[in-house]
Amino acid sequence: xxxxxxxxxxxxxxxxxxxxxxxxxxxxxxxxxxxxxxxxxxxxxxxxxxxxxxxxxxxxxxxxxxxxxxxxxxxxxxxxxxxxxxxxxxxxxxxxxxxxxxxxxxxxxxxxxxxxxxxxxxxxxxxxxxxxxxxxxxxxxxxxxxxxxxxxxxxxxxxxxxxxxxxxxxxxxxxxxxxxxxxxxxxxxxxxxxxxxxxxx
Ligand code: 5GP
Numbered sequence: 001x002x003x004x005x006x007x008x009x010x011x012x013x014x015x016x017x018x019x020x021x022x023x024x025x026x027x028x029x030x031x032x033x034x035x036x037x038x039x040x041x042x043x044x045x046x047x048x049x050x051x052x053x054x055x056x057x058x059x060x061x062x063x064x065x066x067x068x069x070x071x072x073x074x075x076x077x078x079x080x081x082x083x084x085x086x087x088x089x090x091x092x093x094x095x096x097x098x099x100x101x102x103x104x105x106x107x108x109x110x111x112x113x114x115x116x117x118x119x120x121x122x123x124x125x126x127x128x129x130x131x132x133x134x135x136x137x138x139x140x141x142x143x144x145x146x147x148x149x150x151x152x153x154x155x156x157x158x159x160x161x162x163x164x165x166x167x168x169x170x171x172x173x174x175x176x177x178x179x180x181x182x183x184x185x186x187x188x189x190x191x192x193x194x195x196x197x198x199x200x201x
Contacts, residue, residue: 011120012150014128033085039077070107102156119160123167
């Protein structure tokens with residue numbers, strides 16, 4: 001069986017990445033890695049489903065044990081991708097999506113250059129602010145911090161393989177499946193087929 005791909009999927013807060021992922025994950029070829037974080041759960045979030053919510057001490061112990069593929073600090077909390085959430089699924093042939101911020105993505109770029117890197121951009125900064133206010137889960141202070149963070153993150157967009165603008169959800173999801181298909185057709189991933197054809201020539 002062919003192995004799956006790692007898909008690094010980043011977007012500043014308020015880019016509608018959660019809604020996009022909801023649509024993408026209806027397709028069973030994709031699996032979402034559940035990250036570990038030291039952030040407190042938001043209302044409705046479940047341990048082991050949205051994140052593995054752990055203490056800073058536990059997080060650092062796991063860093064020392066080499067349990068993370070990448071980890072980074074974001075708005076005063078630690079976030080990391082656990083090896084155990086990714087590698088077994090790749091072996092099973094699933095495409096594993098890592099929904100992570102830019103610093104972690106750049107670590108993945110170094111360690112896993114074969115991964116696919118997708119950046120979700122907003123149509124405008126005004127739209128980010130509007131979406132964050134509408135969500136209503138953060139205080140004004142946190143929103144301002146996330147907007148500053150978003151501005152910084154946009155500076156990394158060019159380091160990704162693909163940039164998808166999430167203006168209309170349906171179009172953004174369609175763009176995602178288009179780049180997935182294009183990736184599948186790239187020559188480095190087609191050698192099995194060419195070998196097979198030549199063997200039977
Ligand atoms: P939130 O607190 O809104 O759930 O996530 C904040 C940021 O952390 C988002 O940009 C999200 O993509 C990022 N994040 C979530 N999990 C991970 C992870 O495992 N590693 C890294 N580097 N960032 C993550």
